Amino acid sequence: MKRALVIVFAVFLAIALSLIGYVKIKSKALPTGESGPVADALANDMLQAINHEAWLKTGAIRWHFAGRQQHLWDKSRHLARVKWDKLEVVINLSTREGVVYRDGQIIDEDKEKYLEQAWAHWANDSFWLNPVSKVFDQGTSRQFIPMEEGLRGLLVSYDSGGVTPGDSYLWVVGENALPVRFEMWVSIIPIKGLAATWDNWTTLSTGVKVAQDHDLGFLEVGLTEINAAFTLEELEGETDPFGVLF
Template structure:
């Protein structure tokens, strides 16, 4: 009898916490889920992508030697773009990523260099952080990266698909400045969710980077942005 009572309490607690989450997910799925749109490749798609690059000042991005930013007040980055080396800072850790040669990655704890399993663990984490966090800062500049496909949708929007199959539909203003994009990715269970890009900051070199990326009520702040030549 005591076991049954305990079992009912446990089941009740699980339902109490999971049912609202499940219902909320179902609501979001029904309301926002969209199939991946069809687009057309070619000059018009490339022209729209170029228009976006002009709006965010791609030339200034290319001419910037060093970018710095902080992601969600949790991780700080210093990317020496010309050397393609990025230092990743979080908590008491610092990892120097050589993006040209992974054999040259270095890990530190409290300014002391570490090796072995601990170094490998920190490096793996830093690589994951960098790949995720840098995308949210520099995605508009990556539309002509190797292997990226560009398609024009409804004559106004730009569908960008990466090598891993993730797709993003950029919605631009009349000048080509990004307003938002919709996502079809393996990382998110609802296709077509819209993410707003706003509060753009112009760096010292002239490149434009977002300081707020928001979907639903959730916002990601990008602070301490610097770009030096």
């Protein structure tokens, strides 16, 4: 028995050391570059490329994230409906208060937990929907990073906000200023500098451009059934999906 336990421990230790070694090999140091006007100019080029003005005028948007969460976001009032598994949460994103349904019935058990999960889902999934529009958010800093020929880099660091403040993203953009990938230095991913592609750009009905497909090498993340409108009523009809909050 002791010999078997020693063997099992040795196997787990070998696996753990291998994973640590793999993470160290694949990880990259956070780059440094030039802040100020040159970085802000690239950030503005990116905003223009995705038509940020159209994003500001977009009042409501609906999408599915990675085949798991279904979102309806009332941008004008900062409200959201998030569905996953058998749950549906209608939440005020500013106060994080709301109503939780399971199988169509309002529940109070574990309500606060599900409200926090819904907010975290929205924060993560809306970032993947259109993070370019957040490059000048409060608490961000920007650095211009030299890249290979034909590409430019913008390192955006978030000192506050979101689920994991302190994260940094290196945007790599082409000649048209649309991102082709970003590299992530985030607390929830052990590999530092992990890259994700930004593919299959599409223009929504309000005029804003978003990327639908992302390849992380070992995982593909897709955004599907994306629909946007200037008003919630235009997107959902006259019945207010968020009426239960008022």
